[in-house]
Amino acid sequence: MDAMTQQAPTIQHHRDGTAEPAAGSAAARSAATGPADQVLLAVDRISLRFGGVNALTDVSFDIRRGEIRAIIGPNGAGKTSMLNCINGFYHPTDGAITFKGERRAHMRPYVAARGGIARTFQNVALFRGMTTLDNIMTGRALRMRCGLWRQLVRLGPALREEIEHRQVVEEIIDFLQIQHIRKVPVGRLPYGLQKRVELGRALAMEPDLLLLDEPMAGMNVEEKEDMCRFVVEANRHFRTTVALIEHDIGVVMDLSDRVVVLEYGRKIADGTPAEVKGDPAVIKAYLGVAH
Numbered sequence: 001m002d003a004m005t006q007q008a009p010t011i012q013h014h015r016d017g018t019a020e021p022a023a024g025s026a027a028a029r030s031a032a033t034g035p036a037d038q039v040l041l042a043v044d045r046i047s048l049r050f051g052g053v054n055a056l057t058d059v060s061f062d063i064r065r066g067e068i069r070a071i072i073g074p075n076g077a078g079k080t081s082m083l084n085c086i087n088g089f090y091h092p093t094d095g096a097i098t099f100k101g102e103r104r105a106h107m108r109p110y111v112a113a114r115g116g117i118a119r120t121f122q123n124v125a126l127f128r129g130m131t132t133l134d135n136i137m138t139g140r141a142l143r144m145r146c147g148l149w150r151q152l153v154r155l156g157p158a159l160r161e162e163i164e165h166r167q168v169v170e171e172i173i174d175f176l177q178i179q180h181i182r183k184v185p186v187g188r189l190p191y192g193l194q195k196r197v198e199l200g201r202a203l204a205m206e207p208d209l210l211l212l213d214e215p216m217a218g219m220n221v222e223e224k225e226d227m228c229r230f231v232v233e234a235n236r237h238f239r240t241t242v243a244l245i246e247h248d249i250g251v252v253m254d255l256s257d258r259v260v261v262l263e264y265g266r267k268i269a270d271g272t273p274a275e276v277k278g279d280p281a282v283i284k285a286y287l288g289v290a291h
């Protein structure tokens with residue numbers, strides 16, 4: 001099917017009655033989340049090569065504080081490579097990334113995570129034998145101040161700290177409406193709920209920038225609607241800036257404030273969902289591409 005013409009569920013039709021008008025919703029979110037033109041992260045002329053493969057070539061764009069920014073493109077366009085450069089998994093061959101005003105040729109993943117960049121993956125990456133609660137708790141690890149010994153014996157400050165972290169985690173569990181599975185090992189959960197737990201773990205890091213790699217992939221219509229709602233609400237409620245890769249163009253049009261389009265590792269368009277959707281280069285890139 002031509003991906004540009006896919007009709008994804010609009011986010012007006014939630015089962016719980018919450019509404020998100022498709023038109024004007026971006027403006028409403030911007031108003032709620034702060035100055036729209038403040039750049040949180042800027043990608044400046046990034047190139048990435050793997051041997052003879054040019055995964056990314058001279059790509060530049062920025063992500064503004066408080067926005068939902070989509071990165072789209074046909075298969076192999078370089079979307080995941082771009083997320084991997086942003087969170088330090090890959091080191092670009094050329095170019096630089098500026099995050100919160102600090103310019104770097106590349107970052108180490110733990111520096112990116114400590115600096116406030118959280119990430120979910122195309123394939124769920126959770127501890128399958130651990131409960132929902134414990135998986136989300138691992139999202140707090142970077143924020144723990146007490147050393148391992150104090151945490152093990154759970155003395156004074158360590159106990160107080162654990163209670164603080166638990167409160168944050170419980171708030172996220174309530175927010176994502178997963179109270180009923182808090183003690184269930186995630187390996188036993190259906191795929192849609194596992195994706196929700198993964199979102200919870202990323203939110204537990206209280207990130208400034210949340211990178212979502214195909215958060216709705218493999219979900220049914222209902223699960224997609226739920227995930228759309230949680231992404232929008234996380235953006236509003238926790239004021240988290242979001243950059244997401246998504247193949248479902250209907251979802252992208254509904255969720256995003258701005259969209260950057262890649263093809264064969266190059267940027268071919270950048271703008272509002274309406275601008276991008278009408279761009280001849282984008283239409284050409286998607287024609288005949290099945291997802």
Ligand SMILES: Nc1ncnc2c1ncn2[C@@H]1O[C@H](COP(=O)(O)OP(=O)(O)OP(=O)(O)O)[C@@H](O)[C@H]1O
Nearest residue numbers: 050053054055073074075076077078079080081082
């Ligand atoms: N670790 C790697 N080693 C070699 N080549 C790679 C590696 N990672 C990505 N590539 C190549 O870089 C190009 C871009 O891949 P990437 O996964 O970033 O695209 P994508 O847009 O995320 O694709 P998809 O939508 O299929 O997930 C592809 O040609 C891919 O084969």
